[in-house]
Amino acid sequence: MSVFLYLFYTINILHILFFAFFTYSFSFLIIQYRVEKFIYKRINKIYKDLTLLESTSFRRHSITTDMATLTRQIDKYAKDKKLEIETLKVREEYRKEFMGNVSHELKTPLFTVQGYIETLLDGALKDKNVAEKYLERANKGVERLIYIVKDLDMITKLEVGDLRLNVTTFDIVDLVKSVFDLLEMKAAKKKISLMFDMDYKQPILVKGDEERIQQVLTNLVVNSIKYGHQNGTTEISIERLIKNKVIVRVTDNGEGIGKEHLPRLFERFYRVDKSGSRKEGGSGLGLSIVKHIIEAHDEKIYVESEVNVGSEFSFTLEKA
Incomplete structure (x- = not known):
């Protein structure tokens, strides 16, 4: 109390108020600067980590300390990546199913042709009637294979744009x-x-x-x-x-x-x-x-x- 009374009666109150305001302002600016720098470093690190994964999305924008903007960008990035992962999973399932279907469609006529040819080689070739019948059936199997391959070839050409329309x-x-x-x-x-x-x-x-x-x-x-x-x-x-x-x-x-x-x-x-x-x-x-x-x-x-x-x-x- 004695110190306070001494300062109150010996020092001008305006000087005290000025000193208090100056001290507050100086401390506020220092803290503001340090906090902004701290946040900027952390956000900058987040941006750098994200740009390693998605360079096209984040390098086009200036780095911001606005947390709402950053949150929106990260949410968008997360949603895009989730969609990409789900799409890749669907494509993988489609690829597996497609390969299974291709093998199923091809193996049926292939095994048919193989079976008739093996039967002919085992001795059925000597019987003219049986040989002719089996060769006709094997030929049908080969025709089915050609039919499938032609259709696949046409789809491929259509997809890549090689098939020109007249x-x-x-x-x-x-x-x-x-x-x-x-x-x-x-x-x-x-x-x-x-x-x-x-x-x-x-x-x-x-x-x-x-x-x-x-x-x-x-x-x-x-x-x-x-x-x-x-x-x-x-x-x-x-x-x-x-x-x-x-x-x-x-x-x-x-x-x-x-x-x-x-x-x-x-x-x-x-x-x-x-x-x-x-x-x-x-x-x-x-x-x-x-x-x-x-x-x-x-x-x-x-x-x-x-x-x-x-x-x-x-x-x-x-x-x-």
Whole structure:
């Protein structure tokens, strides 16, 4: 108290207040500077650690001490990495499934051919009738292998852009009629009717690769015949979508496809029927080829289906 009273009466109160303010300000600035430097070092270290993993995201921005900004950036980075990891896991699963499907599709005809050839070498070659029958069956196995390899080659070319499209103007109505003529006998065996939804008296001209679009229609109609019910129908309609687009629909009243299969329907070798003895043949590449051909035309393909009701595949084309 004596010291306080002495200072109070001997020193000007303004000097005391000035000294207190100066001391407070000086201490505040020193602490502020040291704290900012400390935080900056820590944040800088976080940025450096992150830039080792993701250089493109963080080097473009100046380092900030704003914790909200840093938190948002780290959260974004974490979400991006989580998505990337999940995508890699999905791709890995897809790769494993794809390799398993490829081996399954190839080994069946390979073992068939091998079995017939070994039988012939074991002595069946001496019997002319048996030899001829076995050679024909082995030849069918080789044809199936060639069919699968050709389809794989086509998909690869479509994916990398090596397959060039010969874009011309053609009548889509005439093309559908040609496909119906080609598949008429195949449909007749299952008593399935191939028809238009209406009588198209005028041509509908579109732009595209006529040969590839014929392949698309053939694959879709063949699938509708394979999985259609006896005495069923496969109907094609051609509708004006917008001013410069038409949409071609292939509709059937067959088995239909479950909703859980629709997202993966266009994957290579993906089959709805997972049983070992598949009741219908084919390479398992048809729909994947269809999708790639349509996308090569910069168009879209759609599918709607319901089990035991039927399916509808549709794709767009540019109107000529």
